[in-house]
Amino acid sequence: MKASAGFSPVPGEEPGCHLSKKAKVCLGILLCVLVAGTIVAVVVGVLKWPRTPPHREWNGTGTTPHFSEIVLGRCYTYTQVLRPELRLYSTKQPEKSFETHKDCGQIGKAFMNAFLSKDPCNSSEQDYQLLLKLTNQTTPCHTNVFWSKSNQLAHQYTRVRQDMFTLEDTLMGYIADGLDWCGDAGSSEMNYQSCPHRRKDCINNPTSVFWDTVSKRFAENACGVVQVVLNGSISNTFDENSTFGRVEIHNLHPGKVSRLQAWVMHDIGGVHSHSCSSPIINDLKFILSKRNISFTCQDDYRPIKFLQCVKNPDHSSCSSII
Template identity: 45%
Template sequence: MPLQPSSAGTWLRAVLLAGVVVLLVSLIVAIILGASALTGGKQESSPKMLKWKDRGTTRNLQEVILGRCYSYVTAHYPELRDKDCLKIWESLKHAFIYKNPCNITAEDYQPLMELASHPIPCNKSLFWSKTNDLVHRYTKSNHNFLTLEDTLLGYMADRISWCGDPSAPGINYESCPKRSECESNPSSVFWKKASKMFAEAACGVVQVMLNGSVETGAFRSSSIFGSIEISNLNPDKVSAVQIWLMHDIGGPQSESCSGHSIKRLKGVLEERNFKITCEENHRPVQLLQCVNNPDHADCRLCSSNVETP
């Protein structure tokens, strides 16, 4: 019995549809095979984050930076309330995001430094080496002095880490390079640049707090203070450098104001025509040490020795 016209049309459409499907499948297979040939038969994989030995970027970095910035310019130093914290965060982010963390330059941070820097009053600059905890306990109790970490730049960046990566999302939260892996890493470059600016801004009498209980010597030429800050102090602006040589309560007194590394420091400063004084166990700082050790023999008579060359 011959096919009815309607049945024949349906059959023809089905055949055409099947042919189109076969053609599309063949085309897709050809494209896949062609791509496979171009890539050597290997499937492309998304690039992985570079792996380093130090801790990764601090979680919620944006919120941390913005929170610290707003706190600093509103609660601590309202005279800086015109600072744009959002722009400061954006300039920090653009300094390292999507970049190889071993290829950071001082120029990457220049916009940030210009946005966040502010004047440092004369006679207030306090430098330090190997006295991190003590010097910041002191500046928290005595607002007559400022360390780099007490400026807006240092306050925002203190004790946090950050680095980028060429692959998405551009920030590495798993690991960042140590200085031993590469010197041009985001943290090292930032602190060197900020330290240079802090030293250049110093004027009047400046202080440096060193650790006289360190066996390797209170002054190290390789430290940030020894390698960057000293060379950027301006003899035309800085009238004198006061060395505060602190010994741990009950700890060894490895060095005095006449010790070998302090002599080297004095020589470096004298070459740059700075006036120098050295004081062992500066009394206000030692009294702060004694808050935690009130009954120790070193705290019964908090005496200090001042030596002027």
């Protein structure tokens, strides 16, 4: 077979296309230009790619580390262990009432969606409406225990009296107790560095609005005789600016709540700044009277006094208790 025009077969090789030296140089230059152009385009694209802006700095504590995992874990602990009557049953059990059962996966998503990608100083009650719906829980009448400036003592009492409920003994209160959280309008991430402080930055921050919202619901759902544990060893035993004084007593329904019973507790060995007969307690009584809710008060309620004396058994004030 004869070689075609333009081809010069080399002995031992098949005929092929052979470029001249000049053509090879030109091709190499062209490839270099194309590669360089691609690199420049990629670099420009990366530089122009929208980047998440840094989180704004606030005066409050940042989001609690592992926030979403804690929320989900606490939800399962509460519904599967502490209050199994709220457990989400399989759809293979149609005889179960699904109105009271809780889906922790949906609750966790609703919690995150309530504040992520939103201005942390423009939070509103509406942001938490789906979360409230998913965690709705009815406590029996006569079992609601409010507290003000007496967090630890009130919860010591409800841990012993497990038929009584503070807000933190309900599903939503249990999940969020002690946590901090916030995001930013320009980011889908949580701000772990800092969150708005109620007094130093803004009132309408995600955490403050949350507690006002769930406290309002807790008060609205209360019925029968309700209790409040107050601290008689401090100057502001009843504080109208506290969550109890600002939110809860104004959302008790007179048609549902017949009486508020106050327990004014004093620290073992501490001062007795106020008692049931103090003017500051009369302020509380007056607010309730305007709302047609009766009021009773007792100093150093004996069952709670027992709990105080368990930690201080040798104190003279406990000699008649233990």
